Amino acid sequence: MLISDAVAQLIEQLLEAGGGTLEIGRNELASRVGCVPSQINYVITSRFTPEKGYVIESRRGGGGYLRITKKSVTDDVYLMHMFASVGETLDEGSARALCATLEERGLMSEGVRRAAEAALSGAALVHIPPEYKNAVRADIFRQILLSLMK
Numbered sequence: 001m002l003i004s005d006a007v008a009q010l011i012e013q014l015l016e017a018g019g020g021t022l023e024i025g026r027n028e029l030a031s032r033v034g035c036v037p038s039q040i041n042y043v044i045t046s047r048f049t050p051e052k053g054y055v056i057e058s059r060r061g062g063g064g065y066l067r068i069t070k071k072s073v074t075d076d077v078y079l080m081h082m083f084a085s086v087g088e089t090l091d092e093g094s095a096r097a098l099c100a101t102l103e104e105r106g107l108m109s110e111g112v113r114r115a116a117e118a119a120l121s122g123a124a125l126v127h128i129p130p131e132y133k134n135a136v137r138a139d140i141f142r143q144i145l146l147s148l149m150k
Contacts, residue, residue: 003035007043011068020070026058029066044068052101053078075107076149083145089134090141095120098141107148116144 010033014022030037048054048068057067073081082098090098099116102108108116118124120140125133 003033003039004043004047007033007035007040008047011043011048015068015070020072021068023065023067025065026060040066052105075105078105079107079145079149083142086138086142086145088138090120090138091134092120092122092137095137095141102148116141119144 007029010029011022014024026037026040030040033040044056044058044066048056050056053071053073055069055071059065082102086098096117099108099113099120103110103113120137122133125136128136
């Protein structure tokens, strides 16, 4: 198991045990997993993001700590938040990441994710002028989000 997977798994376990909230020292967490604190930072910033329903409070320094809270929101509220957070443009990599998040959260099946990624791909937008591709991709993604709402 990769260190980042071990860190993420431990954080998830601690969050579950704490009823959705975890407050822990960065150094303490690193020593429990056997890694350096910078690896903790990487996992937090890549896997425990607001888009995935987490609120992170952090204080650095000698007495530094992390407070992680997993927010419970309904699926439609989550989709509306994602809808509102998509800007006027969306690059292909970000679209793939958002689709993966939707699948991880159970809001999109693997088949639907693959179809959405295909529809949002550069290959699907090949006839769109380059200066408009990311705007068109954002419009398509918002329509996909609307179709997922109940």
